[in-house]
Amino acid sequence: MDIRKFFRSFTFAVAGVKQAWREQNFRFDIFAALLAIFLSIVTGLSQMEWIVVILLIALMLSLEMINTAIENVVDLASPDIHPLARAAKDIAAGAVFVFACASVIIGILIFLPKWMNL
Numbered sequence: 541m542d543i544r545k546f547f548r549s550f551t552f553a554v555a556g557v558k559q560a561w562r563e564q565n566f567r568f569d570i571f572a573a574l575l576a577i578f579l580s581i582v583t584g585l586s587q588m589e590w591i592v593v594i595l596l597i598a599l600m601l602s603l604e605m606i607n608t609a610i611e612n613v614v615d616l617a618s619p620d621i622h623p624l625a626r627a628a629k630d631i632a633a634g635a636v637f638v639f640a641c642a643s644v645i646i647g648i649l650i651f652l653p654k655w656m657n658l
């Protein structure tokens with residue numbers, strides 16, 4: 541295994557996360573993730589619930605970054621207005637929306653019963 545190549549890929553990946561930080565939506569997701577972690581600590585979750593929360597956060601952030609990557613590629617490939625460019629961007633945004641809705645529902649299923657029992 542080429543360690544130097546592996547390290548270079550790692551640096552590119554970190555640069556990608558820094559690039560995503562410039563997007564307002566990504567910063568909002570980070571804020572929401574920190575809030576979810578704070579609520580998880582305060583509420584007291586089981587190991588399995590923590591695994592679910594961490595998975596949801598990681599998937600949400602990853603999906604947001606993929607959405608941004610798709611937006612950038614679409615802007616590069618189609619700087620002019622095009623129905624396919626619109627469809628690509630709207631579908632990518634729709635994927636983020638679907639996952640965000642599912643995350644909220646799962647969050648409610650985890651937290652609400654615990655808060656009701658307080």
Ligand SMILES: Nc1ncnc2c1ncn2[C@@H]1O[C@H](COP(=O)(O)OP(=O)(O)OP(=O)(O)O)[C@@H](O)[C@H]1O
Nearest residue numbers: 563565611618619620621622623625626629630633
């Ligand atoms: N080249 C294009 N052709 C047709 N419609 C487009 C094009 N670019 C953007 N759109 C439409 O405008 C919407 C917003 O696009 P935009 O690139 O501004 O993304 P955004 O959701 O505002 O993300 P961000 O603010 O992170 O850049 C898209 O979802 C799409 O419907």
